[in-house]
Amino acid sequence: MDKYIQDASRVEREIEEMCRTSCDLPEPVTVPDTKVNFPAWRAMDRSRQASEVWGGQSLLARAIGQVKRQQPDTRPFLRQLEVIESYLRSIREILRGHNAQRAAGL
Known part of the structure; x- marks a missing residue:
């Protein structure tokens, strides 16, 4: 996950x-x-962490879809959004692989 956090920071x-x-x-x-807030994050139980990550994933995926609809012709920007979508898919697979279940409604 550290790699994805670093990559996400770079893309941001x-x-x-x-x-x-x-x-x-x-x-x-x-x-x-x-x-x-890493101390608060580490203090959360695993199900709460999973819920937080799934919620952020869902919100970010919706935002990317909105931006792509609003700016369909901005190529460099779209490329970055595609990179983020790739990271989201990878992180979802990591979560599923660790049985970090999606919270209800996400």
Whole structure:
């Protein structure tokens, strides 16, 4: 998971850089908070951690879909979104492989 956290941070920085000049979206998009309070995280039981991750995954996947519909022709930006979607698929597989079940409604 550390690798995915590092990769996600890198992609987040790249998107922030791109968006300084060309990310005017016609509608607001809600994304999960990317900051992690590791002491609080470690204190959570496994089912709560899984619920938090699944919830963030779901919110991020919806946000990516919204952005893709709003900016279908922005190639470099779309490439970054595709990279994020790939990370999301990988993380979902890791969660499933560890029996970290999806919370109800996610």
